[in-house]
Amino acid sequence: MVSGDSGVTRVVVVGAGIAGLAAAHHLADRPGVGVTVCESGPKVGGKVRTEDFAGVTLDLGPDAFLARRPEAVTLCRELGLVGELVPPATSSAFVWARGRLRRLPEGLVLGVPVRWGALARSRVLSPSGLARATIEPVLPGRKLGADEALGAVVRRRLGDQVHRTLVDPLVGGINAGDTDRLSIDMTAPVLAAAARGRRSLVRGAREVSAPGADRGGPAFLTLPGGLSRLVEVLVARLEASGVEVRTGAAVAAVERPDEGGYRLRMVSGALVEADAVIVAAPAYGAAPLLAPHAPTAAEALAGIEYASVALVAMAYPAPALPRRLDGSGFLVARGEGRLMSACSWASSKWAHLDPGDQVVLRVSAGRAGDARVESLDDDALVTRLSLELGLALGIGVPPSEVRVTRWARAFPQYAPGHLGRVAATEAELHRRLPGLALAGAALAGVGIPACIASGRRAADRVLASREDALRPTR
């Protein structure tokens, strides 16, 4: 990697989602590094989007992040936001299974039950499903070897019902995916470690969930102003550090001029010179940029499937609900045949979203293997979801306010072997495109902390190749 005439290493970040912004943040203020972020859309933040809805400030993409991983909390601390973080008002949740809402039992590790008493009392499984699950610790079998589909591992050990009613709604819900096609290593590393440490998945999961096994504190946190506040404060900090953040700046091609470095050809026709590039776009957006230089890596990225979802915000007058919403919401088991995949009771889940006189719901629809949502227009989607809410919660009136947000190709689907393919892709890029690194949800996880981690890692890679380039050759 070379540096420009000024001696400054010019890094261009493609994509201003949380991963790209985290990468820029990690590079900002480094002596001798100049950073430009190019975002194709009219706004920064990517999937992070907060809007005013029904009198509250509502997240229409992610509404919280995992607090038991350090990256998002650390970023909030660096930005002076940590004092604003709040946990959910409740951690209790339901699943729509076997025909009605059932409260999820305590003692689940990504849906794998580790407390038989709580599981039995919850009646979330039928008696035969419960009986099948409880023989797991004495079932013969081998420890987990290579990566596998999460669904296959869970069904083999605990039976169909635990898979269908607990693990698939939870882990499939997080990823808008089908756990029969999702890698256990990627989507449930805790369960993968449990299944590698012991023959019994339940015993292994019990160990990782034992008191003291985690750092305590709330599992999730958010910002009462919505997660866009994180993005706004982050961008303000970047700009104060001299980082240029451009919107409406779609990168059409990454070129390698003879004189070295990179040249980014914008859709507008403008050219941006760079010494290093971080591509923090979704995999299907990154692939064409890399294809001329690293075809195998581009093919691997293009091969990552994505699921499209719709997030439908709905407000109801509080008296329209026949039952008190005493939890954070419910997940929907795939076999129920519903269009909705989850319903977050936003005004019960978050104290700051409870205006008292109304109820705000965030209803999710669409997941891998279920593309019905894409064929419905907004009116049909809302009608269908309202009907399902009537069945689940007994609501008999239409919502007083609705907002449909469509997230096309939003959730990467991590097929078994994903981590190996990512490692091979990054190795090819390292060989062929020194000074170019990837970031974003497609690589190492859909959650905001994982995306921040991927951005920081990409920034570190770029800095390392700069060090290599500056090192005197003998």
Ligand SMILES: Cc1cc2nc3c(=O)[nH]c(=O)nc-3n(C[C@H](O)[C@H](O)[C@H](O)COP(=O)(O)OP(=O)(O)OC[C@H]3O[C@@H](n4cnc5c(N)ncnc54)[C@H](O)[C@@H]3O)c2cc1C
């Ligand atoms: C409805 C929904 C709910 C979610 N809930 C949660 C949650 O509660 N907690 C959680 O942790 N995660 C959640 N997620 C997942 C999380 O929001 C995403 O995985 C994460 O925000 C992705 O960040 P990213 O930076 O990788 O990608 P993105 O946010 O997709 O950003 C990529 C950016 O690159 C830009 N781009 C693409 N191509 C180009 C180009 N050629 N030139 C310039 N720019 C380009 C795009 O416009 C986009 O802004 C949710 C996601 C959705 C959709």
